[in-house]
Amino acid sequence: MAVTIYDVARLAGVGIGTVSRAMNDSRHIHPETRRRIMEIAAQLNYRPHGVAQRLARRKNFTIACVVPFFFNYFYLDLLKYIQNELGAYQYDLFLYSIDRFDNKNLVFDRVLAERKTDGILIISVEPGPDYTGKFRSAKVPVILVDATHAQLDSIVIANREGAFVATEHLIRLGHRHLGLINGDLNSFPARSRLQGFQEAMSRHGLVVDPKAVRLCSEKSGAHGFNEQAGYLAMQELLALKSDHPSAVFIASDVQSIGAMRAIREAGLRVPDDLALVGFDDIDFAKYVGLTTMKQPLEEMARLAVERLLLRMDNRAEDDFHLELSPKLVVRRTCGATKRRVVEPV
Amino acid sequence: MAVTIYDVARLAGVGIGTVSRAMNDSRHIHPETRRRIMEIAAQLNYRPHGVAQRLARRKNFTIACVVPFFFNYFYLDLLKYIQNELGAYQYDLFLYSIDRFDNKNLVFDRVLAERKTDGILIISVEPGPDYTGKFRSAKVPVILVDATHAQLDSIVIANREGAFVATEHLIRLGHRHLGLINGDLNSFPARSRLQGFQEAMSRHGLVVDPKAVRLCSEKSGAHGFNEQAGYLAMQELLALKSDHPSAVFIASDVQSIGAMRAIREAGLRVPDDLALVGFDDIDFAKYVGLTTMKQPLEEMARLAVERLLLRMDNRAEDDFHLELSPKLVVRRTCGATKRRVVEPV
DNA sequence: ATGAAAGCGCTAACAG
DNA sequence: CTGTTAGCGCTTTCAT
Numbered sequence: 057m058a059v060t061i062y063d064v065a066r067l068a069g070v071g072i073g074t075v076s077r078a079m080n081d082s083r084h085i086h087p088e089t090r091r092r093i094m095e096i097a098a099q100l101n102y103r104p105h106g107v108a109q110r111l112a113r114r115k116n117f118t119i120a121c122v123v124p125f126f127f128n129y130f131y132l133d134l135l136k137y138i139q140n141e142l143g144a145y146q147y148d149l150f151l152y153s154i155d156r157f158d159n160k161n162l163v164f165d166r167v168l169a170e171r172k173t174d175g176i177l178i179i180s181v182e183p184g185p186d187y188t189g190k191f192r193s194a195k196v197p198v199i200l201v202d203a204t205h206a207q208l209d210s211i212v213i214a215n216r217e218g219a220f221v222a223t224e225h226l227i228r229l230g231h232r233h234l235g236l237i238n239g240d241l242n243s244f245p246a247r248s249r250l251q252g253f254q255e256a257m258s259r260h261g262l263v264v265d266p267k268a269v270r271l272c273s274e275k276s277g278a279h280g281f282n283e284q285a286g287y288l289a290m291q292e293l294l295a296l297k298s299d300h301p302s303a304v305f306i307a308s309d310v311q312s313i314g315a316m317r318a319i320r321e322a323g324l325r326v327p328d329d330l331a332l333v334g335f336d337d338i339d340f341a342k343y344v345g346l347t348t349m350k351q352p353l354e355e356m357a358r359l360a361v362e363r364l365l366l367r368m369d370n371r372a373e374d375d376f377h378l379e380l381s382p383k384l385v386v387r388r389t390c391g392a393t394k395r396r397v398v399e400p401v
Numbered sequence: 402m403a404v405t406i407y408d409v410a411r412l413a414g415v416g417i418g419t420v421s422r423a424m425n426d427s428r429h430i431h432p433e434t435r436r437r438i439m440e441i442a443a444q445l446n447y448r449p450h451g452v453a454q455r456l457a458r459r460k461n462f463t464i465a466c467v468v469p470f471f472f473n474y475f476y477l478d479l480l481k482y483i484q485n486e487l488g489a490y491q492y493d494l495f496l497y498s499i500d501r502f503d504n505k506n507l508v509f510d511r512v513l514a515e516r517k518t519d520g521i522l523i524i525s526v527e528p529g530p531d532y533t534g535k536f537r538s539a540k541v542p543v544i545l546v547d548a549t550h551a552q553l554d555s556i557v558i559a560n561r562e563g564a565f566v567a568t569e570h571l572i573r574l575g576h577r578h579l580g581l582i583n584g585d586l587n588s589f590p591a592r593s594r595l596q597g598f599q600e601a602m603s604r605h606g607l608v609v610d611p612k613a614v615r616l617c618s619e620k621s622g623a624h625g626f627n628e629q630a631g632y633l634a635m636q637e638l639l640a641l642k643s644d645h646p647s648a649v650f651i652a653s654d655v656q657s658i659g660a661m662r663a664i665r666e667a668g669l670r671v672p673d674d675l676a677l678v679g680f681d682d683i684d685f686a687k688y689v690g691l692t693t694m695k696q697p698l699e700e701m702a703r704l705a706v707e708r709l710l711l712r713m714d715n716r717a718e719d720d721f722h723l724e725l726s727p728k729l730v731v732r733r734t735c736g737a738t739k740r741r742v743v744e745p746v
Numbered sequence: 747a748t749g750a751a752a753g754c755g756c757t758a759a760c761a762g
Numbered sequence: 763c764t765g766t767t768a769g770c771g772c773t774t775t776c777a778t
Contacts, residue, residue, distance in 0.1 A: 058539075060772085061772060062771080070748075070749080071749040072750095072772080073750075073774075074747085077747090077774095086748085089747075105516055105770085106515035108771035108772040110754095111756090112754055112774080113754085113772080116452065131477070135496075139498045148517070149497075150494065151480075151496045152484075153484045168448075171451055283684060314688070317688050339628060405756085407755080415764075416765040418757080421758085430763065431763055449756070452754085453756040456771070456772090457755075457756040459770070
């Protein structure tokens with residue numbers, strides 16, 4: 057068995073309470089006693105038992121991060137930032153993944169039931185309707201990242217706005233017949249991006265061609281936001297032959313990559329035959345010259361963690377619904393550099 | 402305060418021991434008592450307190466996964482598979498990231514000290530020399546993934562073999578002047594891949610041109626295995642002008658992507674001016690048509706978790722050093738389809 | 747300032 | 763089969 061607080065206490069000739077006080081920087085301890093205890097502790101290589109501490113303190117110093125399967129590279133960066141941020145506060149991170157959407161509540165139940173975490177960061181998933189109450193009664197704060205909920209703190213990308221900007225950018229470039237490749241509407245970002253697209257179209261007096269709108273099914277994984285889905289969706293668009301849109305807003309970069317593959321295989325060229333704007337700005341976007349909406353992930357992670365810690369400290373007053381604006385990054389695929397003539401509407 | 406085992410016991414009119422037995426499927430309990438207890442427990446929505454269980458059981462049902470910063474997409478997939486596999490066994494996963502190599506031991510110390518995990522999965526990092534002993538005396542099993550150590554179980558990709566195959570493939574295609582872009586030699590895979598490259602060269606009686614070998618510094622992050630590093634390395638190679646190699650084995654796909662960017666910007670073409678073979682087979686490899694060595698990540702994750710559980714059960718007898726062979730995936734960048742004439746040596 | 751003792755919520759050994 | 767009790771290792775009153 058490892059060395060415990062009792063061993064230290066015995067060797068130091070003090071009670072365990074005093075050792076505990078020494079270890080925890082209590083002010084109620086004589087500096088000299090403290091010094092002696094710390095010395096003996098170091099000598100014995102004593103480290104407090106984390107689990108016992110948690111039980112006694114009724115606090116875990118651990119947060120759970122719930123991520124829907126890992127298909128999207130988006131999550132990797134976000135996770136990296138979150139873990140970095142959390143580490144700075146000496147918090148540990150439990151990673152839970154959701155493999156299927158019908159399973160999501162199972163994960164929440166488990167996290168709540170086992171009470172091993174002080175807070176939950178939920179990425180890109182909306183908890184079921186009755187979970188607000190469960191979270192509240194379990195007294196475990198929840199921050200939604202990349203998803204919203206009326207009763208839960210959330211921090212999201214301004215998806216609607218981003219889609220609007222992306223779409224408008226294509227319109228300004230002179231395109232009139234626009235297409236959309238989107239994820240499954242079960243996903244919140246997909247819904248918002250659809251909205252933004254529609255708004256941009258109607259704002260400019262354009263009608264949405266239903267045939268040019270493709271929603272990728274979540275059955276293909278990652279809410280439909282994956283390469284293969286984008287590939288297939290673009291094939292369908294190209295099957296419209298000469299009637300295909302001249303530009304497409306694609307609601308994620310991974311889909312865009314797939315779409316570009318389909319275009320290449322069809323012997324067409326981007327942006328000449330088809331202009332593209334994506335969403336996310338994953339690393340690879342710059343390698344393929346994809347024009348896209350950049351998500352401020354690091355800021356998102358920092359704010360989410362900060363907010364969660366605040367909540368766990370009960371130092372959070374009001375509700376919190378933050379929206380961070382994505383930024384348009386113009387590259388090659390939108391054909392901006394071609395300076396097309398804007399046709400009169 | 403939440404409902405405890407005492408509440409259930411009181412309402413059921415039994416002792417807490419009986420409740421515990423009921424919850425834990427002990428055989429030493431009357432089915433009827435058990436039924437009644439479970440009913441009351443359900444009614445009260447009682448869930449055992451995970452932390453208390455851990456303390457009493459002296460077992461955590463948690464493993465730690467230590468990942469060196471998240472630069473490489475490789476880790477995302479691996480993590481996904483590991484988490485999936487672990488979930489099947491009802492284990493939780495603590496995620497720790499190493500941001501700098503000089504920090505790696507800090508993480509290990511922390512993980513060991515807090516005793517919150519039953520086992521450790523270390524990805525792509527070799528622990529310092531004195532850590533074998535620490536792990537052993539802490540009685541926490543460790544499995545190295547994508548790294549080796551004489552005294553620690555490990556499971557790796559056959560990096561040397563993979564590099565050999567990749568290089569030989571280029572040689573068979575007729576190339577004589579080969580280049581290498583590699584990661585930092587502080588990284589184990591980088592060292593092995595260098596070896597494989599050299600062996601293939603000498604096996605075929607070719608000499609390695611030192612000017613055509615680029616080691617990317619780990620200072621650029623991810624052991625040098627990142628896009629930017631590949632980009633810069635390739636620029637250096639192209640600066641050799643007509644003396645640049647006709648084919649390059651690049652020790653990772655992300656570097657390859659960067660390298661391809663450099664080539665494109667230089668106005669050269671792959672594979673005509675420069676043939677390429679990468680390593681990893683990340684998702685994006687297929688989009689850019691990158692010929693590469695595919696790593697069997699899912700199998701790796703499954704075997705690593707299996708093995709770790711075995712160790713934690715003390716059911717592992719001998720040492721364990723597994724090497725999984727990567728497989729050559731031929732695509733466009735190696736120019737295989739051009740059927741070059743093999744020049745006589 | 748410090749020791750003693752009472753939990754934290756559960757498991758497991760020991761009687762019966 | 764079941765109740766009782768002694769831990770698990772630490773924190774935190776409560777006296778002193």
